[in-house]
Amino acid sequence: MTFEWSILIALAGAVVARPVSSVLGRHTGWAISLIPLFIFVSIFLHVAQVAGGEVLFAQLSWVPSLGVELAFRLDGFSLLFALLITGIGTLVTIYAGAYFAEKPSGELGRFLSLIMLFMTAMLGTVLSDNLIVMFVFWELTSLASFLLIGFDGHKEAARKSALQSLIVTGGGGLVLFAGLVVIGMTLGTFSFTEVLARSDELVASPWAGMIAVLIMIGAFTKSAQFPFHFWLPNAMAAPTPASAYLHSATMVKLGVFLLARFDAVFAEMPAYGHTLVVVGSLTMIVSALQALRAEGFKAVLAQSTVASLGILVMLIGLTGEVAAVATVGFILAHALYKAALFFCAGTAIHATGEASLGKLGGLARFLPVTAVAAVLASLSMAGLPPFVGFISKEYLFEAQLSSDWNVVPVAIAVLVNAVMVGVAGVVSIRPFYFKPERVSKVHHGETAGLLIGPMLLAAGGILIGLVPAPAAQWLIGPAASALYGQPIDVSFSLWHGLTPMLFLSALVVFIGALIVIKWTQIHTALKSFDHAYGFLGDRFYHGALNGVLGAARISTRLLQNGDQHRYTTIVLLTVIAGLVIAFFAAPSGDFLAGEGDIRISVALVLALTVIGAIATILVRSLIASLVSVGIVGFGSAVIFMLNGAPDLALTQIAVETLIVILMTAVLLRLPSRTRHSRTVSERRRDGLIAGGFAAAMFVALASIGVTPVDLRLSEYFGETSYLEAYGRNVVNVILVDYRAIDTLGEIAVVAIATIAAWGLLRGAIKPLRTKE
């Protein structure tokens, strides 16, 4: 089986999860976990191949007309991600099975289905070689995230956070999409492999800067970088297994994934890396501050996740192979310990029903194994030996020190890492070991399903730390090589000697320890600056959203205000504007027709119709208005008669009569006294509009007379009317033969109009008595 099938298998999992849950009930988690486990194993089988420097490809035709192929690529970097996704995914499904144990099984089924859908999307994103296919899956992750954050949709907070994450990541996705489309336009291909090969061409193109910006924005939203960092902490409204999976270990790293991928493409564009360092550092500072003042268990973890993402983005911005190794190592280390910590937090919250760190304490009595796992994971997070976190932190500092940046980023990194140490201490020691009096009993204890995940992940952290060689050789090395573009020999080890990095690590631990001890004081102190934090939170988002909605309200209120007069005015102004534009765009030349002989009779009748038309405006009484309308109608009948159109004249007279008859019936029922419906200024403006329209039509009609009409159609009708259609009245023959379908349509109009009127006036007309 080739690797690309894993996506389809995951999708199958999403489809079956709900039905399976109705059969297996509480055990569904265990059953479903076999699917990601199977994918994990099958991808793991490729490790040796990939570590040997091979890149696996697979391709299926999909939409060749648009240059979109189902192309997949498995190299060291995507392999690492695929393993993280499926490995942690396995643990998450197991954990979710236990977490939802008391809920109805349908809910568990729905949750697992979404988790599997998400896994499908993630696998697709990291494995795709075609940029559009990657985007397809990318947006699916946003959607799955939306559905999972709002999983408890009856809570308003969950709904709001879900919408926020969808707007931010979905909107970022659209920006990314623009970038991808421009890449396709510039290079004529959506294949990432080809883009990579022709990166110099891309960078040389005039669109390069725009592409870089668009892709960065897309990635920043997904990975919660400043100023889009706010959605991730709010996403903690999702059930904890989802938080552990999506919002710490995998999905939020997609932005990092993308930036790292494109780092190789934009290697020749220094501004790309510089921007990443700046944005990453800003994110680190902001989220570190936020972490110090956060209250909830999950909230603190979420803020530290944002900080970690900032570190990753900064690392990608640095150049050199050490930076590549540091990036990969930190991705791995962070995924292991952060997912474990979320699991532990979930168990603690689940057991007590209490989400605030300040109200938790002494949980180790009730949740002993969880407490151990939490401590192990947080030691890794704190970057203490012999955990994998320590190694990755050493690399981080090495990458920074070996880059050409000055001391500021290093100082930031030290401080932020110190905060991470503080967070690590606070989230493990405080709830589980401090203040045992705070929690006296728990609703639920530990079950096997709740323990497997954190224990395995925490153990993984220490295992890789103690025996780093296999992981370095099989996972980190190939992944870093794939990023760097050339093979890197990774010497991943605990002890590097007495280096500056070790000194920095020690400094970090020292400050971190201070933070743990002084946590409450710092927390209270920072709380007093609440108003300043608004700017670091989602005030920006709400401002933008409310701004757009406000603009929408105002524009809609102005346009769609319910007043027919406004509607007609705007439409007419538009029409006149269009005609004026057309007039000035028209070729200059004769547009006024030359004079023919003036026929006095016709001219008089025309004058009569004009008078009638003007009278309809001027007279106030509706009856008089109707009479004036009639004058215009009968006048044009006379015009028809005078110009050789007796059929028209007859019809016009008959129709005009009928209109008068019908309208009289209406007028009989309307109030006879009427008011001005328009103010004086409105009437003046309307008069101008009417004049403008009349002028435009005058020009159009006057210029039509310049050229004589081409009569070849009518000549043909004249010649064949009697001989082929057996009619002497050419007009009638046109109506019933040459253009009979017009007439058929016309009587259809009559039929439909009268049927509609028949239905409309059915039984609702009040009797009305007219004077004799």
Added chain:
Amino acid sequence: MSVIFSTMSRLFFVLMLVASIYMLFRGHNEPGGGFIGGLFAALAFALLALADSVAAARKALIVHPVVLIGCGLFLAFLSGLPGLFSDGSFLTHWWAELGSTHLGTATIFDIGVFMVVIGGVLALVFRFYEGVEQ
């Protein structure tokens, strides 16, 4: 007076009906045709409705106006069908020569128009003048 008016209107009614049918059939060669003919006939009924009552006019019409519309439209549709067989083309008319006059499906088409116009106009007049009593 209303008796005289009513009687006169009945006389006019018959005359106008005859005139309308004349207009209908001469239309192919002289000014006229289904539409004008239909209007004449409808005006005849309308006169009856205005002079007498809507109910009387509806009684005189016998069929429901909407049904008349439907039948007329369907007749016009049917008149187009023969062409499909002779020529593979809708509304290609068939002609038969009777002496000096040509009779064809075009006439049937015109009758369809005639019926739709009567039904339509009457539907409107009946609805608009229902409840308007002298």
Added chain:
Amino acid sequence: MSLIYAFAVAAQMGAGVYLLLSRHVMRILFGVVLLSTAANLLIFVSGGLQFTAPPVIPQGQQMLGEGAANPLPQALILTAIVIGFALVAFAAALVLKAYQSLGSVFTDEQNDAEELGSPFAKKAADNV
């Protein structure tokens, strides 16, 4: 001559547009009638008015002779007149019905459609 026609048609259209802008539904309807009459006249004018004999083939001849008016625009106008009549008739029915169910002939007093589910209303209107 064609300028006079153009002027007359344009004047009718101007009057029609002015009435169309009214808030009285009946006057709007008059505007529509004027506009469609003017539109028919426009077709008539732009179809050429050099000849004034009715386009009927005289008995004994087999083709339309010289001097007959252009029949095609006439046929088009006939269709347009009838269609215009049907639409105006329905619109008149609509006006009648509107006055009876909305109780007003002024469009600024007819707001039921916009109020239905309006985001600006304090209380969501019921769907009737």
Added chain:
Amino acid sequence: MFDTLLLWPVILPLAGAALAAALHAFPAVQRQVALTTMVLTFGASLFLVDAVMEGAILTKAFGGWMPPFGIVFVADRFSAAMVVISSLLALCALVFAMGDLRQRQVRSGFYPLFLGLMIGVNGAFLTGDIFNLYVWFEVMLIATLGLITLDRTRAQIDGAIKYAVLNLFSTILFLMAVGLLYGATGTLNMADLAVVLPQTEPSAALTLTAMMFLLAFGIKAGFFPMFFWLPASYHTASIIVSAVFAGLLTKVGVYALFRVFTLLFEVDNGTLKPLIAVIAAGTMLFGVFGAAIQWDVRRILSFHIISQIGYIMLGLAVATPLALAGAVFYIIHHIVVKANLFFVAGAIHRATGSFDLRKSGGLMKASPLLAVLFAIPALSLAGIPPLSGFWAKFMVVDASFQGEAAWLAAVALFVGLLTIFSMSKIWIEAFWKEHPRAVRARPVPAVMLVPIAALGIITLAIGFNPEPLVAFSNLAAESMGDRTQLIGAFYGGEHTAGVTP
């Protein structure tokens, strides 16, 4: 009989409407007539698509009078696709009506009016004569007015007035344009016009005529700032009617624009192109602005029609083959999806008792099936990949970038974000939120879910396998842009009728 294929989609509904009117007194028979008619029409349209699939352009002259003297119907890929999709939609609506139509609506003439609408719609898609197009537009307009006022509620009457005023003006403008065009060229047949117009001396009259066509169709299509009639009326009609309106009416205006501005007039003449671009952007933006603040599902969807029309017009504003193909794809996708959303809105109304999101909720628990059925068209409309809307958006955005109109692409993407916003708003309010009055959801009849599911399956099919439709759209756009092909088709199979003298 095979070469008469393109007549049936028009004359079958015509016969059906006539029969339904003649059977005024028998509502049950009317329903049978209508269903039979639409099944036959849909079948005929399938044959039609099959016949043009290979690139043939079918023409049929009425009365056997050869062009340009008689009226000719013409079907190429674009028109055939429009006919088949509209007939399918009409059929779906009739099936939906089986569960939702009330007796008094039938007595108001639902069936003849509905079939009448289909005469107009299919006629407008198939005709090759500009005056005949006007006739079909009027058939459509009057049937539409009748259908809006089917229930004769106050809101419907008010909505119909707003609809009538602007649309009557639009058709009169259209008629004037036809008159001027005839005056300038002496012909009405579109292929003949395509031959004659390039040889005609450019004049003020012609430029004004082109502009009048743009404006008249623009009102019909719901362009900014001429769309007011649409949000004022669509939400008042009963849901079967709204769904069909949403799917078809504006699209007929757009279709006519595409025909007129690819066959008769050039978009690429310096003035029109930037103008259409601005209109397209304004239509997208202000349409979605309107939608973003609404609470009534039908109003949200109505405003979205406008913004989607903007996307389609973007195709004409860019006017490259890719852009036109994108527009064709977009139209087809949008008809399916938007009509389906209205059907879903009907189902939501049936289940919760309200169209107003402020007064509904709790559907996630009550009807997960409905949630899925809503999600498919909603996500598609929002352009979430890989559903049909994504490919549509992809094509037009790609075309905009390539057509050096990056700013249009930017507007399109921003509007896409707001579309996501308002679709998720419906989802959040109707499905996630609990019902404000804790009312239990009522069951929705299966017969109403059938068309929703059918259209949903089509959406999914287009989404997961877009290649056939993309390729089809490319070819359709190609033949739309190629005048000579169409002109050739008109004059290829000519034959005179009747007896030769």
